[in-house]
Amino acid sequence: MSYKYAYNTRDTKFILKEWLPTEEVLAYDRYKDYWGIEDLDVVIDQVRKIAEEVIAPTAEDGETFGVQFKDGQAYIPPSFHKVYRFLQDQGWGTSNYGHQTEGALPLTVINMLVEIMSAANPAFMPYLTTGQGVVDIIQDFGSQELQDKFLPKLLDGTWGGTMSITEPSSGSDAGDMQSRAFPTDDPRIFNIVGQKIFITCGDRDDVENIIHMYLARVEGAAPGTKGLSLFVVPKYWVNEDGSYSPNDVQCIGVEHKMGLKGSSTAQLVVGENKGCRGWIVGNPPDENGVGQGMMQMFNMMNEARLDTGRLSTAVTANAYWNAKDYGKERVQGRPLTNPKVGRVTINQHEDVKRMYMVNKATTEACRALLAKCYYYSDVKAYDPDPDRRKWARNKLDMLTPLCKAYPSDEGWGLIAESLQSYGGYGYCEEYPAANAARDVKIWSIWEGTNYIQSLDLIGRKWTQGKGAHFASTLKEVEDFIAAHKDNWPGWELELNHLEKALNAYREIQMTVLGFMKTGQAGLMGLYARRILTATAQLYCGYLLLDQAVIAAKRMQELGEDHFDYNFYLGKTLSARYYLRSIVPYVWYTADLIKIADRTAIDAPVEVFDY
């Protein structure tokens, strides 16, 4: 068994019950009759149990069975079918995302629970979660007819869903896609012709139908992303009586991937026999040829971006927890500080403790960042005050690129540290680290590469609302520092570092402004990914300190002998380590960017032949 589930839910409970204002969310009309804060422990424990006992045992099938393609059909591991049905039936699946589902869990809660499940079999998770984005689009933008036709079976998991954007000739560059839509006599329905690749869950054999949210350009519409429209393209056309007819959606193959082998990544050809129809979502392109597709799809894409960060966090944390379990048993060497004690378990070695600490602190940082966004999702959707809803939407917009890119960038290095801590065993597939490393790499690429996220952050989010939204995100950090600076003994260094990082970050912004003013947009592109990382480091530094305020208080209340003391101590150590050993990279980045090294961008491409 290469896959091992080692998840600890204590931080999840801390986040939901002690850190986030979850009570505020639970009091919304949407939830107040169903859930109270006292239910959360039971729900979390239940999901942890399901993850370990139901989901995790299927992970190995993803590696061995993989996804098999035969006669135009993708086959996923048979054990995945059962788990999928079980989770949908037991209420842990798509139904939670229906605006009207009775007893749905708050978004803040279900999204935290999905992290716990994700670590148990990351290749399986997209089968469970991709329907949710389709539900959201149809709920938010679909006609009553579309809602009636598609929502019920999406919500109960009878049908799956996909986000169909990427094409062979256009990945990061969606505006250049070739898929076309042609009007029919029925204004609701278009004929669709095109080809899509890298479609997660694009074909599978465990659901009756697959509802593709398909981006295409209505013939004659404007070029670029603005000319795109979004279509509901079912694998099988759903007739009035509920029966299915073929809809000329062909799966022509699946990818053979480095990891996530049980996850179906399909190549689709639609309308090759002129037989594919799709329902347009919202209105057709206006008189200027401007469609609504990209705006609608962003709804789904933003959720997929949070999902990506969550998968990365889950897999990285699971690899770390497996590593520290191994480190308790494995005896090797003597500690530098006190060699005379003789041989010790490796979790007592300085470098191994460093590997654990950087994993612990960073995965907690990522989890906090994501959790904050889940909370904003609830406020955005269900707060009675429209200003609060708007406030939450803006917050969410600012943090989404960080949520997608930071965990998926860091995961690669962090899992390498977990793997390294095993010594040679880490490289063997019998141990869980290698599998995690293979899995995590895709997440820096899909749903918009991390460079796209960086450009989104700097080019769009920094300036959105004339810069007011991003400024208010930085203001949070500033306010936190002001609130604690002179009245939190023992944390002076950490607060000082946060302040230094905030100032450095503002320097980064000035430096980039200088690039733009002097026609050097290329330098912005060159440093974009590092700026995104610095942004996440600054903001996560604040989040971990915010958590440490609570944890430090609890430590005092409980005393050293309490069984929960080490958890709270660990929270404070995560914050200290992050602020002392990671946040300094914000000012290093500020310094590096000022060097404004144009070498790479000025280099003629010919030099790269050598």
Added chain:
Amino acid sequence: MSYKYAYNTRDTKFILKEWLPTEEVLAYDRYKDYWGIEDLDVVIDQVRKIAEEVIAPTAEDGETFGVQFKDGQAYIPPSFHKVYRFLQDQGWGTSNYGHQTEGALPLTVINMLVEIMSAANPAFMPYLTTGQGVVDIIQDFGSQELQDKFLPKLLDGTWGGTMSITEPSSGSDAGDMQSRAFPTDDPRIFNIVGQKIFITCGDRDDVENIIHMYLARVEGAAPGTKGLSLFVVPKYWVNEDGSYSPNDVQCIGVEHKMGLKGSSTAQLVVGENKGCRGWIVGNPPDENGVGQGMMQMFNMMNEARLDTGRLSTAVTANAYWNAKDYGKERVQGRPLTNPKVGRVTINQHEDVKRMYMVNKATTEACRALLAKCYYYSDVKAYDPDPDRRKWARNKLDMLTPLCKAYPSDEGWGLIAESLQSYGGYGYCEEYPAANAARDVKIWSIWEGTNYIQSLDLIGRKWTQGKGAHFASTLKEVEDFIAAHKDNWPGWELELNHLEKALNAYREIQMTVLGFMKTGQAGLMGLYARRILTATAQLYCGYLLLDQAVIAAKRMQELGEDHFDYNFYLGKTLSARYYLRSIVPYVWYTADLIKIADRTAIDAPVEVFDY
């Protein structure tokens, strides 16, 4: 085909013909009758051709056939047998490492050639190279009898060899190994009992015999590494008449690895039936129970450490060259600096050029570092002046941990950048990046983990010869700065950075000295790996600038229209990028270490449960 060979040998030629004092080596008695500088182009071109046409086509067999274990025997891909025999017969193998082989290539040259071959099929390479270390040990420490008995068939590749150190209970901690040696009536021969794991080429079916260099403790010898002795333990005992008898060396399995699947990683049990004999190398333990084994084995291990850095460099460079080939063809998006030009090949995008540049500069840095060591190996072995030999040995000692750890640490991140540049295709096994990523990870672990290398650097190399040897390595950098500081127009910033980094590095040393003086050896351990990286960044910064001096001169001589101009331009850009964008991390590291964040090492291990 997931594996693709894309090697460019121009930098190899530059290093051998323009940068290193190869002429000095070629003038040694050992070589002067066989090779001249004018032969090098032909030799390099020939090896490049063999790598592409003979070696590379077998790489995929490593992935598909892997290493199969059946009835106590490891089977390697059949195509590997042929390539092995071809290379040994054609003179590209072990014979070059014999002190007396006629016409052997200089170490400086053959070692550069092996890099070119390594990129073609890294899983194959250990079959070719592990015999070399056995040859060295037997030449340097073996009796005439051992030399006569074992060298001829090792040198012609009839027999393979291994370094047998690691055991189930002792990896990084060799001193705790359990293997035992018991005297027999013949003082030359011991009975051996023990178990070894992770033995590269520990079993294979393409050679007649395998000569294990086996570390064990003679019964009653001192504990720890100092009590170990080294034994020649053949898989099959070689009788006086040259025939073979079983020697109770059993292969009980091979590892299933994340990458390098065609490379045999064997578990061995020896003497389980009391039938294993080994020849002791050198003398048995002295009256204090001190053996010579570890000192002898270090000979082989140091070479294996250079091999490791070379494999990492080769695989990383090959991944980069594949990526840049892909980037010439793939059209996607518009450049930030001039979007109006329309869609462009991705090699014109800022972030992609950054990915290429960091790969190009760092792999050239690693190649330069390794090449310098190959040159020192020749001086150490064959210079007529004993002082020069000693000087070279000291230099080699200082740089070996850097050669092992820096390329293998950086490879993981660099290949991730190459992989990222493909977009989704990078994650598909049909493209070469995923394979390279899976291959490279082991090299930060084997032959002494990179933490072990770091402790070797700081604990041993900094202080060796009362600190004089390492000081002389830093002096090289200082002298270079002094020689060029005021007379190299256009390179002021780079020289300034190198000087700033050198000063920062001395601060790092002072900070670590402070740790040790205050009983905080743990902090040294905590920062050790980052200090090793900073050491490599400083030293490689100097090496790349040293190369740039030559390249800048050639550019002036040749002019822009010369076909080789872009190569030299690229060399200068590598140096500029490295000095402007990578070397600053030396002073960032100095700053970070001064923070002396004890959080990770002071943390009770219990906090890592969360």
